[in-house]
Amino acid sequence: IRLEERFLPTVDVVHGFEVDNSEELDAFFIDEHHILDLSEIIREGAIMATPMKPLCSGECRGFEY
DSSP, X not given: OOOOOOEEESBOTTTOOBOOOTXXXXXXXXXXXXXXXXXXXXXXXXXXXXXXXXXXXXXXXXXOO
16 A cells, blocks of 8 residues: 655644644644554555455456346
8 A cells, every 4th residue: 555645743843832734634633742643544545445346366357247
């Protein structure tokens, strides 16, 4: 799985102030303890990488109705 995402802090590392990220709709956030939880990103990436119609081989045409 290849992922390309943006991660933004919720707290300024140097000063400890909360960072306003209210305009960032498509970014993931690093929590107030400076921990990055990758579980949701990996789950979404794995779902998107899974073929909708898995086949047993490259030559297989799948089920035909």
